[in-house]
Amino acid sequence: MSARVGVVTFPGSLDDRDAARAVRLAGGEPVALWHDDAALAGVDAVFLPGGFSYGDALRCGAIARFSQVMDTVKAAAAQGMPVLGVCNGFQVLCESHLLPGALVRNAHLRYRNRPARLRVETSRTAWTRLYQPGAEVVFPAKHGEGRYVADEAVLDELEAQGRVVFRYLDNPNGSMRDIAGVTNEAGNVVGLMPHPEHAVDELTGPSADGLGIVASVLAHLTGAADTSGVSR
Amino acid sequence: MARVVVDVMLKSEILDPQGEAVLGALPRLGVNDVSSVRIGKRVEIEFDENAQNVEEQSRVIADQLLANPVIESFSLSIEGA
Numbered sequence: 001m002s003a004r005v006g007v008v009t010f011p012g013s014l015d016d017r018d019a020a021r022a023v024r025l026a027g028g029e030p031v032a033l034w035h036d037d038a039a040l041a042g043v044d045a046v047f048l049p050g051g052f053s054y055g056d057a058l059r060c061g062a063i064a065r066f067s068q069v070m071d072t073v074k075a076a077a078a079q080g081m082p083v084l085g086v087c088n089g090f091q092v093l094c095e096s097h098l099l100p101g102a103l104v105r106n107a108h109l110r111y112r113n114r115p116a117r118l119r120v121e122t123s124r125t126a127w128t129r130l131y132q133p134g135a136e137v138v139f140p141a142k143h144g145e146g147r148y149v150a151d152e153a154v155l156d157e158l159e160a161q162g163r164v165v166f167r168y169l170d171n172p173n174g175s176m177r178d179i180a181g182v183t184n185e186a187g188n189v190v191g192l193m194p195h196p197e198h199a200v201d202e203l204t205g206p207s208a209d210g211l212g213i214v215a216s217v218l219a220h221l222t223g224a225a226d227t228s229g230v231s232r
Numbered sequence: 233m234a235r236v237v238v239d240v241m242l243k244s245e246i247l248d249p250q251g252e253a254v255l256g257a258l259p260r261l262g263v264n265d266v267s268s269v270r271i272g273k274r275v276e277i278e279f280d281e282n283a284q285n286v287e288e289q290s291r292v293i294a295d296q297l298l299a300n301p302v303i304e305s306f307s308l309s310i311e312g313a
Contacts, residue, residue: 059300066297095300102302104242109249149246149303174247 002029003221005214006043008073008089010035010064014051015086015197022197023047026214035067044221045082045126046073048089050142050195060103060145061091070096082126082217083189087143090181090191099182099191100158101150106143107174115206116141116194117169118180122162125187126220130212137209139194141172146193148175148182158182166192234279234286235311240299241272273298286310 005023007030009016020030031043035053040046054063064070070092077083077098085093093099106112115138120131131137150158155177158164166181173193181192196210242248251269258266275298279286290308299306 058298062297062300094302100302102300104246104303105249107247107249109253147247151302 002027003044003218004029004031004042005217006031006033006040006046008033008035008046008048008069010051010053010067010088010092012052012055013049013088015049015195016051018195018197018200019047019049019086022200022210023214025200026211026218028214028218033069035064035069038068038072040069040072040076045217046076046084047197048073048083048085048092049197050087050089053088053092056088056145059091059095060088061093061095064088064092065095074098077184077189080186080188082220084127084213084217085189085191086195086197087146087193090193091145093189093191098189099184100154101148101179101182103145103193104147104149105145106147106172111142111144112146112172113140113142114172115139116172116180118166118192118194119169121164121167122183124162125165125183125190125216127190127213127216128165129220130216136169137196137212138199138207139192139196139210140198140206141194143173143193146173146175148179148193150176155179161185165190166194233281234283236277236279236286236290237309237311238275238277238290238294238298238306239272239309240275240294240304240306241270242303243305244270246303272304 005028007019023030120135168178168180171178183190196213199205199207199210250271255269294306
């Protein structure tokens with residue numbers, strides 16, 4: 001039986017269908033979850049997709065944090081359930097304090113929409129364990145508020161603990177220390193701005209590099225050849 | 233009826249590209265002696281007639297929703313409490 005990966009739809013989510021498609025192409029079973037429903041329908045992992053939840057009112061992700069489903073996701077994440085947030089999903093995870101830091105307006109104020117070259121900095125997360133550390137991948141980036149910021153002390157801690165998961169090779173938004181994605185201490189919660197779910201086949205994306213994200217969590221869930229330090 | 237005004241500003245160490253853009257436009261207005269522009273949000277809240285603990289509740293609203301303490305600070309002013 002393949003692992004069930006929940007994909008949450010908030011009002012204003014855009015990439016939930018691509019996220020579900022990525023899960024399916026990687027061999028998982030996508031399960032649609034609704035923002036207003038506290039139930040996680042027995043899923044093994046949760047994918048928070050990109051978009052403009054609640055119209056980005058106030059700040060990106062600020063309202064989604066108070067949705068029914070996020071209460072349950074927070075509790076499940078604390079128990080070790082793998083949770084991935086992409087773009088708006090990353091913003092929701094930061095606003096929910098599941099990940100440190102915040103995402104603010106791009107330094108140049110322009111919406112950035114192009115493939116982003118990234119370096120995978122660590123395989124010690126539930127969502128990157130099948131990548132070689134240092135591997136280069138190309139995921140589409142498309143965001144206006146993707147500049148990652150945090151206190152210097154927080155950034156130093158992230159670096160020291162190996163919790164910077166993805167780094168831009170050509171920083172598209174002014175993110176501090178070129179950070180494109182981070183993880184929590186346990187390595188089960190990962191957020192990144194560029195979109196692995198848009199890079200799952202050569203026909204529709206700039207690469208198929210994104211398949212490894214869902215493949216990683218499927219491997220993590222089946223406990224195959226556990227070489228990572230991720231705790232469950 | 234208590235009316236509360238919450239001002240939310242990006243912390244000084246966080247780059248404000250909107251403020252920078254406005255600053256950059258000022259010379260076109262003929263204004264050349266401005267050194268900094270910072271843009272924030274002003275939020276006006278009106279409580280019900282019988283609301284209790286207005287300051288405390290306002291602080292919760294500001295701290296947990298209106299401002300993200302990672303990047304922003306806020307100040308409260310309460311009128312007609």
